[in-house]
Every structure is written in C-alpha cells, then in structure tokens.
Amino acid sequence: MTQITFTINKEKKTVEAPPMKRLLDVLREDLHLTGAKEGCGEGECGSCSVLLNGELVNSCLIPALQAEGATITTIEGIAPLAAPDQKLHPIQQCFLEKGGAQCGICTPGMILATHHLLEKYPQPTLLQIQEGLAGNLCRCTGYTRIFEAVQSAASQSNP
Amino acid sequence: MPDPTQPASLSTVGTSPIRKEGTAKVLGQARYVDDLHLPGMWFGATVRSTIARGRITSIQFDPAIPWHEFTIVTAADIPGENTIVHLTKDHLCLASEFVNHPNEPILLLAHPDRALLPAAVAAVTITYEELPGVFTIEESEAPDAPTIWEPAAADHHHATAKNTFKTYLMESGAAADLDHIFATADHIIEGEYHTGAQEQLYIENNGVIAECVTFDGIVKSVTVRGAMQCPYYLVHALELVFNLPEEKCRVIQTETGGAFGGKEDFPSVIGSHAALLAMKSGHPVKICYDRAEDMASTTKRHPSRSRHRTAVSKEGKILGGEIEFALDGGAYVTLTPVVLSRGTIHAAGPYHWPALRIRAKAMATNLPPHGAFRGFGAPQSIFATERHMDKIAKVVGLSPEELRRRNLLALGGRTATGQVITDTVDMQHLLTRALAESNYHAKRAEFARTNPTSAIKRGIGFATFFHGAGFTGSGERRLNSLVKIELTPEGRPQILVASTEFGQGTNTILCQVAAETLHLPYEDILIAQPDTARVPNSGPTVASRTAMIVGKLVETAAQKLCVILTNSDGLPPSYSPADFRTAALAYLAQHGTLVVEARYQSPGDIFWDDENYRGEAYPAYAWAVYVAEVAVDTTTYSATCTDFYALQEVGKVLHPVLAKGQIEGGVAQGIGYALYEKCVWQKGHMANNQMTNYIMPTSADLPPIHVAFEEIPSIHGPFGAKGIGELPMDGPAPAILNAIEEATGIAFTEIPLLPEDIFERMTRTPDAGTEDLNPTIDRDTRVEPEVVTS
Missing domain, CATH: 3.10.20.30 (Beta-grasp domain)
Structure with missing residues (x-):
C-alpha cells in the first residue's frame, strides 16, 4: 500500500x-x-x-x-468548471438537448473528451470533432447527435 | 376529456422534450449495476469449458488457493431444474456431464474480494474426453456429421432432422406450380449469400446483483437486479431454477448501458448464476463480466446462409421463387426458432411474389448459443434478398431501381404470408424521394464516368425493405401485455410497465403518450423503475413493439384515468394541469388510491395460422429505402461508406430527436455489420473477443447519415406511431454491397466484407475489377487459372 x-x-x-x-x-x-x-x-x-x-x-x-x-x-x-454552483456545464446541457446521450454509459467519457477537445479547438471543424472523439466508442448514437452537441456547445461558448 | 382547444404548448407528441433520465446520465449520476454496492456483498465468477464438445472427466482444485474462503456452486446445488428456459429446456444452467460449446458455464465461485477471483478461476482444472464438434451450418447439415443435438424426449413429436433446431416451410401464391413456372420462365436467377455473426457490443457488459432469502436451508425468495431488457424473462428463468412461484422471484432493472438484444435472453443465465451463489454464500452476490468474458461467452447475431432461385419474365416481373434460409443457432435452442421465423417472413421483402416457397432451418453447432440482436433474423434474410434483387436486375438488363419498381408491393397487395397491405404507404414514392434526395442518379452517372481513370472506385447503391413491428403472428395475443397508471400521493400520474429503458427512449416516449392523452405537461408524468414487485408484465422490450403496442396501452390506460376523474365530478370537461392535480388529490382523499390498467386486445381482423405461416404476420410494417455511397480503394482494398441516406415511413414520429438517434445508431451498426465487424471463430471459440481486434465504427469511421421520415399515422399505435428500433439494422449492409458492386463490378455475396476479402477477390481473376455481364456463369464457381494481376 x-x-x-x-x-x-x-x-x-x-x-x-x-x-x-x-x-x-x-x-x-x-x-x-x-x-x-x-x-x-x-x-x-x-x-x-x-x-x-x-x-x-x-x-x-x-x-x-x-x-x-x-x-x-x-x-x-465538470459542471463547476464552467461556473461555481452550476448544475450543468454547457456541454452537458447540449448533450441533453441534442440527444447526445442515449444509454448514457459512454456519456461521462464523451463529455470529458468534448471538454478536452474544446479546450484545444474552441471552434472545431467536423473533422476535428470526429478525430477528437475517436477514442470514445458509442454503440447507440452513430455519433451524429454527439457531433451536434459538440458543435452546439462550441457555438455557445464563443458566440 | 381533454379540451380540444388546448393550448399548443401542452402538446408533446411530435416534439423533442429532454429524455426523462437524461440529466442523471450527463451528470454521471445514473447508477448502472456495477455502480451499486449492497451491504455484505460478495463477487461472483464463472468457470467455463475450454473445449467445444466433450464429456467432463474430472474437476481439480489447485490446493494453493484457500478454497474454504470461497463459495463454490455446481449443478448439484440447483434446488429446482438445471435449465435456462426460453422455448425449450435443452439449455443447462450449469453443465455437469457434457459440454457443448467453448465457455459453457460449469462452476460458479464467489468471494468477498473481487480481485482474488481471476486467479481462483484459473486454479480450477477440468479435464474432458473430447468429442468431435461441428462449427458451421455446412458441417452441421452434412449427412455424416456427428449428432450434436437431439430434441428432448418430450419434444419428439416436433422432431426434425439431425442437429436441426427448427424448420419452417412457408408457401404462398401458386407455390404448387413452381416447377411449371421455372420451366417456362424467361430467366432463372440463382444466388447464395452469407452473413457472419455480430457482437452487440453494448458498452456496459452483462452484469447483475442477486440476493436470496433462505430459511432452514430452503430458498424462500430471490431478488435479482441488473442490466436487462426483459425483467419477466428472468423471473420465469428463476422460477424453474429455484422451484419458486412467480411472486417469490423479484427482478429489478437497473440503468442499462446498451442492449440491442444482447440483454434480452442472456440475463436469464447470469441472473440465475448470481442467485445460486447468493443462495449458497448467504450474501448478495454481484457478477459483472469483463469485456473478454462477455464477448466470448454471451450471444451474438446468428450467422446465416440464403439461397435464392428466382423465375423472372423478360420484362423483369418476378414470377416465382424458392428461398432456402439457414441459421447457425449455436449449441442450444434459446430464441433461435423465433429469430428464424422473423428472418423467414422478411426474406420475401416488400415485393409481390405470385408464387413463393421458403424452406428455413436452424442448425445446431458447437458455438456459444446465438441470440437476439436488433433485427432478429431480418437483417440476414434481407441482406440476401436485396443483393439478389440487384443480381436479377443485372441479368434482366434493368436498373436496380426499375427492377424494384416492377415488383414492389402496394396498397391492397399481399405479402408472402398472404397479408393484405392496408398501410397507405407508397413504396414507389419512397423510392422516388430517396433517390432524388440522395442525388442517386447524378452520382451514379458521375461515378460511371470517373471510375475508369481512378484508383478509387466509387459507387452508389440502395436497398428497399420493410420491417414488421411487434411480435410475429399470434405472439402479441400470447404475451397478453398489461400496463398500469397510478396516481402518486402528490396527484401525479405514474406509468407502471416492465418495458425498459436502455437508451432507445422508452421512458420518454411513454411519458409523452401519457402526457398528450391526459392533456398534461410532459414534466408532470412519472415512470416507475421496472421492478416486478411493482410493475405489471407489459411484455419484453424487444421486436420494435414498445412504441406501438405498449404505447397504445399507455394511451388506453390514460384515457381510463381521465374518465374516472371526470366521472368522479372532480375533473371539469375542459381542464388545466392545476385542475387535474386538484381532481386527482380529491379522488385520492376520498378513495385512497387510483390505479388504472389496460390489457392488450388483439385487433379483431388479425388472423394468423402458426402451422402454415399464413395471415397477418405483423400488425404494421415500417417501410424504408436506404441509399449508400462507397469508395473502394484499389490500392489498399479497403471499402468505406462515404455517404448514407435513410428514408423511412414509421407512422407518427413521437420524438424526432430520439427517432433520428435510433436510425443513426442502427445505420452505424449496419455499416459495422457490412464492413468492419468480424467474429473470428477457432473451434467454436471467439478468437478476437476484445475491442482491440473486434472493430466497431468509431466517430472517425462513419459517413454523414442523413435521416428522413415520412409520417403516415397508423391505427395500431398511439397517435399513429409504429415500430422503429430494428428497422435501421436491415438496410445498410445490402445497400453498401450493392454500391460496392456498382463501384467495382464485383458481386460480393458475403458480409462482413473486409479489405482482405476484397483483395482476395480483386486479385483472383485476370479480369478483376470489370463487370461480368454473363448471367449464366456464377463467378464464384467459374474455374480460372490463378493469375495475380495487381
């Protein structure tokens, strides 16, 4: 020990x-x-x-x-990273609204990967999103709703 | 009754509210079974066979392990029957004398320290007298094959040929005249098509926690919670294993991290195992498989072989056909006859067959039992039929589009089971729209122009298909599903169903249906966790039946609730949510509780003949045209799906975001089925039982997936909804291989189609990569000198 x-x-x-x-x-x-x-x-x-x-x-x-x-x-x-006492981080809110979470088992990892991606590329291209999330497997969504959630989160953080 | 002048803002069907359990999921607070811990809980593990078939001769325990610390369960400990019941009792809970597939469970171990279990499992040595096994459909059906499976004595009146789980003979139209039809047809087109096993690959492995109450050594009750689709399936499995009445077997579904059929029948196995360990250890016991064990030991999609022989006129009209459809069922029957049934019915596709004979059979092999996976037999047979339609088109000299146009079913036509199409869907229109919106014709012309001078060959292809919603034939009548809605003490309606949420949106759409019916905000409706101590048996969450069948029952129950509150003088004819709450609380104050229920009633005009497979196979069908675009790299021999368009008619779309998510996710699985996901079998053992070497699509592997709906309300579902979940699994594979034939001129007939398969085929013949227009020669059987041209 x-x-x-x-x-x-x-x-x-x-x-x-x-x-x-x-x-x-x-x-x-x-x-x-x-x-x-x-x-x-x-x-x-x-x-x-x-x-x-x-x-x-x-x-x-x-x-x-x-x-x-x-x-x-x-x-x-992750939520308090956006603002103290905030219940949902904007990325979490976008995953909710865009249908980025289905069964939810990959969702925590996917949200952290998104956070990491947006730190690196605040306005990522679709290709950057696809490659940035390629280490996180999702069997439910086919990823399309997840891409939309990431794009939505990116547009909100940089209007 | 709800006020017809209701404000539009209260209408929820057709909108996309936040999924009920979504907030917990994005916060990481949703509790899956491996996130749960019960006081005093131990952990369980499984000792499995290392060979495919044989007699167990000895079991030795390495004395280096302190075995007194462990609980060890064998078949001798089972208080009831040693069986996992699905349709028959051939499937043992624990093997005792013989094993029939690799990784068959033989012993169970439990210990308080999870970390000590792998070494203990490895310290049990089992020896065998090995027997010859069979590993493919062809080996199983061979006349000299060893007999690896026989029906139980009680089932002998259903006895079929050796190693055969089930056969169907489905004849329709002028099937008796098929000999004459073939003798006089302009064209006879034959083809053979194969599909491989596919792993469901839910990201959460199978897992459960069991508790057991004993008194004087007698089991009084068992409780199992875990990841699953069908809580009542597990209840019925436990009843037999523990010889307990239904009410003493309680099953609770926990948040479930994906299922796709892989948690339909298998939880009966792992749930029974954990409950046996709980019984003997006196502790709650958790079994959660790791990925390697889950992939090696649990069910997969059935591999298949389809043989088509079709008589066609020179105008391209199908005159008659014979289809042989065969499945590899694995070592035990499990759900295979039902998978075979759905595959058989869908083999005919959405086409008019003046005469058709389908012979279907499911063969035993010494592989782990194959089981439910999204589509349930239909993706296999539809792959063959849709590849064959392109072959027919080529032989007759029509485009794939025109060939289909001349044979598609229409309103008033009859399916192969004799069902009259009453859906007002127009497949001709769906085809027109899909080809226009996917820019099919322009792309096809462009690729024909650019391919000859390009190392990247591009192609576009499509599939037309339908998928029946709900259980086949009289299945729904037998299920006899029951749904309840109760009022909580706060006066809120709570839906009580055994229908489970595992990502597809059950919680959300059922609450939408109740909210819309009750004229309440979506947020006001609750849905209970599926716990068989509380919820009625609304049937299994499978077969694209939840929205249509269970949703309709929720609608009926909600209407009854409304009537009761209206008749009790509490609810005015036109009411607000506040009025509803007041009326509900007044009713509860006077009567204590209010629970309404709705039970399935078969539509009066539905007829089904189980013996001859005639009649209304499904209450409703979803109809679809899927278009795939591919690029085949003739340098690397890899095929990639570069664009995908999915158009479907699924009745009213209850929740557009969830519905699109279902289609996109299903298409992704279908692309994996076609191009990436290969189970490598070595003497019945899955050799690539890891995510490292079983390849599912990542976010970087998939094309844009465009989803479009036609919405023609169906009378069978709530607010016109039909089934949707399985449909998207059916179309991608044939559409992609049709596109690859367009790109390369090579008619591949087998999935998965990996680069090595393309390499092998493109380098096999001197004219590789060119189109063979001679219909009478099957390229696969043509004898050619071996020439490598690349």
Missing part, C-alpha cells in the same frame, strides 16, 4: 492503495466516484476517460501512483 495524494474535482485527497491499482478502481472503489465506467479495460472504448493534468486519459490504463500530485477532473467535477 502506498499513500497517494492528488487534487480531484478541486479537492485534495489522499488514498491508500497498491501503487499499481488502476486509477479507474481508485476513483470508483476508494472515492465512490462511479461516473467513470469500465467498458473494455484495455484503453479502447474511452468510457473511463478522465482529465489528468488537463490531458484526456483512459483511467483503466493509469496506475494509481502516476496520479501522485496530479490534478484530476471526473464527470462529477
């Missing part, structure tokens, strides 16, 4: 965990943040996506010790 300290959703946390425990399991089991999902366990589906020091990562591939001193944002912490 190792003590690992990091900042998650703007709160400092220390957990005791085996150093090679997957960050995904630390989030879900130790911190009870179950928004990140396990879809494949091998970094293909992106359902476990979180932001680690601003980068989009598959938390199923990150050993806990790699999170030492890191700043992590999960789906549970």
Whole structure:
C-alpha cells in the first residue's frame, strides 16, 4: 500500500492503495466516484476517460501512483468548471438537448473528451470533432447527435 | 376529456422534450449495476469449458488457493431444474456431464474480494474426453456429421432432422406450380449469400446483483437486479431454477448501458448464476463480466446462409421463387426458432411474389448459443434478398431501381404470408424521394464516368425493405401485455410497465403518450423503475413493439384515468394541469388510491395460422429505402461508406430527436455489420473477443447519415406511431454491397466484407475489377487459372 495524494474535482485527497491499482478502481472503489465506467479495460472504448493534468486519459490504463500530485477532473467535477454552483456545464446541457446521450454509459467519457477537445479547438471543424472523439466508442448514437452537441456547445461558448 | 382547444404548448407528441433520465446520465449520476454496492456483498465468477464438445472427466482444485474462503456452486446445488428456459429446456444452467460449446458455464465461485477471483478461476482444472464438434451450418447439415443435438424426449413429436433446431416451410401464391413456372420462365436467377455473426457490443457488459432469502436451508425468495431488457424473462428463468412461484422471484432493472438484444435472453443465465451463489454464500452476490468474458461467452447475431432461385419474365416481373434460409443457432435452442421465423417472413421483402416457397432451418453447432440482436433474423434474410434483387436486375438488363419498381408491393397487395397491405404507404414514392434526395442518379452517372481513370472506385447503391413491428403472428395475443397508471400521493400520474429503458427512449416516449392523452405537461408524468414487485408484465422490450403496442396501452390506460376523474365530478370537461392535480388529490382523499390498467386486445381482423405461416404476420410494417455511397480503394482494398441516406415511413414520429438517434445508431451498426465487424471463430471459440481486434465504427469511421421520415399515422399505435428500433439494422449492409458492386463490378455475396476479402477477390481473376455481364456463369464457381494481376 502506498499513500497517494492528488487534487480531484478541486479537492485534495489522499488514498491508500497498491501503487499499481488502476486509477479507474481508485476513483470508483476508494472515492465512490462511479461516473467513470469500465467498458473494455484495455484503453479502447474511452468510457473511463478522465482529465489528468488537463490531458484526456483512459483511467483503466493509469496506475494509481502516476496520479501522485496530479490534478484530476471526473464527470462529477465538470459542471463547476464552467461556473461555481452550476448544475450543468454547457456541454452537458447540449448533450441533453441534442440527444447526445442515449444509454448514457459512454456519456461521462464523451463529455470529458468534448471538454478536452474544446479546450484545444474552441471552434472545431467536423473533422476535428470526429478525430477528437475517436477514442470514445458509442454503440447507440452513430455519433451524429454527439457531433451536434459538440458543435452546439462550441457555438455557445464563443458566440 | 381533454379540451380540444388546448393550448399548443401542452402538446408533446411530435416534439423533442429532454429524455426523462437524461440529466442523471450527463451528470454521471445514473447508477448502472456495477455502480451499486449492497451491504455484505460478495463477487461472483464463472468457470467455463475450454473445449467445444466433450464429456467432463474430472474437476481439480489447485490446493494453493484457500478454497474454504470461497463459495463454490455446481449443478448439484440447483434446488429446482438445471435449465435456462426460453422455448425449450435443452439449455443447462450449469453443465455437469457434457459440454457443448467453448465457455459453457460449469462452476460458479464467489468471494468477498473481487480481485482474488481471476486467479481462483484459473486454479480450477477440468479435464474432458473430447468429442468431435461441428462449427458451421455446412458441417452441421452434412449427412455424416456427428449428432450434436437431439430434441428432448418430450419434444419428439416436433422432431426434425439431425442437429436441426427448427424448420419452417412457408408457401404462398401458386407455390404448387413452381416447377411449371421455372420451366417456362424467361430467366432463372440463382444466388447464395452469407452473413457472419455480430457482437452487440453494448458498452456496459452483462452484469447483475442477486440476493436470496433462505430459511432452514430452503430458498424462500430471490431478488435479482441488473442490466436487462426483459425483467419477466428472468423471473420465469428463476422460477424453474429455484422451484419458486412467480411472486417469490423479484427482478429489478437497473440503468442499462446498451442492449440491442444482447440483454434480452442472456440475463436469464447470469441472473440465475448470481442467485445460486447468493443462495449458497448467504450474501448478495454481484457478477459483472469483463469485456473478454462477455464477448466470448454471451450471444451474438446468428450467422446465416440464403439461397435464392428466382423465375423472372423478360420484362423483369418476378414470377416465382424458392428461398432456402439457414441459421447457425449455436449449441442450444434459446430464441433461435423465433429469430428464424422473423428472418423467414422478411426474406420475401416488400415485393409481390405470385408464387413463393421458403424452406428455413436452424442448425445446431458447437458455438456459444446465438441470440437476439436488433433485427432478429431480418437483417440476414434481407441482406440476401436485396443483393439478389440487384443480381436479377443485372441479368434482366434493368436498373436496380426499375427492377424494384416492377415488383414492389402496394396498397391492397399481399405479402408472402398472404397479408393484405392496408398501410397507405407508397413504396414507389419512397423510392422516388430517396433517390432524388440522395442525388442517386447524378452520382451514379458521375461515378460511371470517373471510375475508369481512378484508383478509387466509387459507387452508389440502395436497398428497399420493410420491417414488421411487434411480435410475429399470434405472439402479441400470447404475451397478453398489461400496463398500469397510478396516481402518486402528490396527484401525479405514474406509468407502471416492465418495458425498459436502455437508451432507445422508452421512458420518454411513454411519458409523452401519457402526457398528450391526459392533456398534461410532459414534466408532470412519472415512470416507475421496472421492478416486478411493482410493475405489471407489459411484455419484453424487444421486436420494435414498445412504441406501438405498449404505447397504445399507455394511451388506453390514460384515457381510463381521465374518465374516472371526470366521472368522479372532480375533473371539469375542459381542464388545466392545476385542475387535474386538484381532481386527482380529491379522488385520492376520498378513495385512497387510483390505479388504472389496460390489457392488450388483439385487433379483431388479425388472423394468423402458426402451422402454415399464413395471415397477418405483423400488425404494421415500417417501410424504408436506404441509399449508400462507397469508395473502394484499389490500392489498399479497403471499402468505406462515404455517404448514407435513410428514408423511412414509421407512422407518427413521437420524438424526432430520439427517432433520428435510433436510425443513426442502427445505420452505424449496419455499416459495422457490412464492413468492419468480424467474429473470428477457432473451434467454436471467439478468437478476437476484445475491442482491440473486434472493430466497431468509431466517430472517425462513419459517413454523414442523413435521416428522413415520412409520417403516415397508423391505427395500431398511439397517435399513429409504429415500430422503429430494428428497422435501421436491415438496410445498410445490402445497400453498401450493392454500391460496392456498382463501384467495382464485383458481386460480393458475403458480409462482413473486409479489405482482405476484397483483395482476395480483386486479385483472383485476370479480369478483376470489370463487370461480368454473363448471367449464366456464377463467378464464384467459374474455374480460372490463378493469375495475380495487381
């Protein structure tokens, strides 16, 4: 067991965990943040996506010790990034309105991937959206509604 | 009754309100089964067969594992029958003597520490006396094949040939004259078509949590919650495994992360397993498969083979046809006869057949049982029929469009089961509109002009098809579905149904129907979590039946609720939402509760003959024309779908955003079915049981998908709605392969079609890449010297 300290959703946390425990399991089991999902366990589906020091990562591939001193944002912490005490981030609102979430299991990862994409490209082209989200699999939507949600979120943040 | 002068703002059908559970989903707060933890909960795992077929000779436990810490369940622990019941009882809950497919469950383990289970599973060694297995339809039907499946003694009066789960013979029109028709026809066109298995690939794997109450070693009740489509299917499975009455088997659906049929029949297996571990351990037990176990062990779409032989006049009119449709059912019957049935009926397509004979059969193989997957047999048979229509067109010398125009069903025509088409849909018009809006003719001409000088060959093709909504034939009558609406103590209507939400929008559309009927805002309507202790059996959430069948029952129940409140003098003839609340609270104050119900009543004019497959196969059909554009790179041999247009007539569209999402998602799965998703089988074991090597489309792989609806209200569904969910799975694969033939001149007949298949075919013959217009020669069987030209 190792003590690992990091900042998650703007709160400092220390957990005791085996150093090679997957960050995904630390989030879900130790911190009870179950928004990140396990879809494949091998970094293909992106359902476990979180932001680690601003980068989009598959938390199923990150050993806990790699999170030492890191700043992590999960789906549970995304709404306050837009404004404190805000219930929904504009990206979440757009996913709701445009039908970007169907079964919802990929949605937390997809929303974090969108957040990461829009930080990088505030006005992304369709191709940039398609490539930016290609690490997050969705079996329900065929992605079209998700593209619309991303475009809508982009237009709202930069009128 | 609702005021006909109601303000338009209250009307919700045809608008796109926010999905009921959507906010929880975008916040990451929706709780799927693996997000739940019960006090004292243990974790379960499954020890599975490593061979395809054989007799179990020994089971050894590695002494390095502290087995006393584990609960171990074998078939001997099952208090009731060792069976997972669907249509027959051939499917064991746990194998004890023989195994019939790889990854068949034999032992169950439970332990408080989830992390210790994989090593424990690996520490159980099972030895076998191996028996020969069969792995394809062809191997199973061979005269000298080993007998791998026989009907149970009780079913012997239904006995068919060796290894055969089910056969159908469907004859229509002048089928008795087919010999004469073939003898005198201008053209006889034959073709054989194959489709592969397909993994549902819901992003949430199968998972459940079970609890069990025992007294003096006797099981008193079981409760299972988890990801599923059909809570009452699991109730009925548990009744047999535990020998309990229905009311002692409680099933609760949790938020479900995709299903597509993959959580229709399989939860009966994993749910029974977890409940057995809960019984023996005395703890709640969670089993959640990881991806590799889910892909290797759970159901897939049935592989198929279709053989068409069609008599056609020189004007391009179909005179008669024979179709042989065969499915690979895997090792146990499960739902295969019903899949075969839907596939058989849809094999005829939306065409007029003066004479038709379809022989269908489902064969046993030593693969894990195949099961439900969106479309349920129809994508397989429609793929063959729509490829064959293009072949007929080519032979007769007509365009694919003109060939179809001369044979499409129309109002008043009869389907292959003899059903008179009463839908006022006009397929000729749908075809005209789809080809115009997809710019089909201009693109076809352009590609014909540019292809000869381009390494990228482009093509455009289409498929015309229909899909029946609801259970086949007398199925809905047998389901006898029941829906309830109750008033909550706050006076809000709450829908009680076993119909489940797994992304398609059940919660939302049923609330829209109730809101519209009750003249209330959508936000005022609640829908209960499907919990069989609370909700009636409104039937399984399958077969494109929820909007049409269950939706209609919700409408009927809502009307009854309205009548009761009106008759109790509480509700004025013209009322506001506030009036409704006042009347509801007044009724509750006087009577305590108010629950109304509506039970399915078969439309009086529906007739179905189960023996001969004649009559009204489905109450209503959705009709569609899908157009696909492709690019085939003759350097890399990859085929890509570059544009897609989907036009369908589905009755009234209840929620345009959800409906488009259904079509787009189904088209994406259909594109995967055609071009990417290949199950690689090695002696019955899925070799590529990972997302790394089973390739589904990503956001970068799909074309723009244009969706258009025609809305002709149907009398069968609420506010004119029909079924929609399965339809989009049917059209993409044949449309894409038709387009690839347009692009390359090569008639591919098998899916999935991967670059290596295109490479193999394009480099096989000296005239590769050119169109073979000689209809009498089947390119596949022509003997050619092996010449590599690339």
